[in-house]
Amino acid sequence: MIELSFIIINYNTKNITADCINSININKTLTNINYEIILVDNDSTDGSIKYFTENKYENVIFIKNKKNEGFGKANNIGVKNSNGKYMVLLNSDTIVDQTDFKLLIGKISNEESIGVLSAKILNKDKSIQSIGFDFPSIENEVKLNLLFWNFNFIKKFRYKNYKNKGLFRTEWVSGCFMIIRKLDYKEVGGFDEDIFMYAEDVDLCYRLYKKNKYSFVMDETSIYHLHGQSGNKKRIKLNQLLKRKENYYYVIRKNNILSPFNLFLIKLTYIFNAIVVVTGKKLKNITG
Structure with missing residues (x-):
């Protein structure tokens, strides 16, 4: 009997996906623990399909999509083809060789109120990248967009003297690492396939929350997330940053999280944030 199904989506990230599988x-x-790895390829063009077809990695079931289905739908395909009781949704740019899965499975199996369980997410330099997030609100968006609450240079101060708390509840967790019962995932319909990429994790956690299934973090174990290596590496322009946030606003509207007026206000805060980010990068490039 399979207990864990790791779901990994690959799109032109052959080498880091291989590192993730090895970890x-x-x-x-x-x-x-009996586990399987469901590797779903979104029609990569970097030689990934040939590589993972010819190199038989241990415990891997390889699924080849005929087109890029997007992150959410590809995960749904992976879950549909899985056999485990628990799903581990894992970004291709994560490393989990030191993660205590025995501890994590013990926690989620003993607590029915856990809808999604995550761990402490670390950057490559071992600094904290995330330990859960708050659902959209005016207060939260002011912190994120006007006070740059989620920027690395701010987080280094926020988490400077961080001490582990064990298992604790948060509002939503990053889609780079989620453990969820297959039954709960299916109960809420999995990821919203109308979201191609970004904010599908907020939406999933919120829908589970409405079913009294909550997001938790177990910070006594961790993963490494090599943030950005599984996405577009090109220089981001202002219109790209603004477009990336559209799915976030879609989630807010869809779930009636905020009033239309409050949604308008948080859009203004994000426009300010994006302008500062793009301007700062341009100035950095000019000054060398």
Whole structure:
């Protein structure tokens, strides 16, 4: 009987996806846990399909999509083809060789109110990248967009003296690492396939929240997320930043999280944030 199904989406990230798979297969806490790895390729053009077809990685089931279906739909395809009781939704640019899956599975199996369980998400330099987030609100968006609450240079101060709390509840967790019961995932319909990429994690956590299934973080174990390496590496322009946020606004409207007027206000705060970010990068490039 399969207990864990790791779902990984690959799109032109052959090498880091291979590193992610290897980090699962060498994880010592999985020694006595039956698991499978569902690798879903979104029609990559970097030689990934040939590579993963010819190189038979241990415990991997390889699914090849005929087109780029987007992150959410590809995960739904992976879950549909899985056999595990628990799904581990994992970005291709994560490393989990030191993650304590025995601890995490013990927590979620003993607490029915856990809808999604995550761990402490670390940057490559071991600094904290995320330990959960708040649902959209005016207060939260002011912190994020006007006070740059989620920028690395701010987070280094926020988490400077951070001490582990064990298992604690948050409002939503990053889609780069989620553990969820397959039954709960299916109960809410999985990821919204109208979202191609970005904000599908907020939406999933909110829909589970409405079903009294909450998001938790277990910070006594962690993963590494090599943030941005599975996405577009080109220089981001202002219109790209603004467009990226559209899915976030869609989630807010869809779930009636904020009033139309408050949604308008948070859009203004994000426009300010995006202008500052793009201007700052341009100035950095000019000054070298």
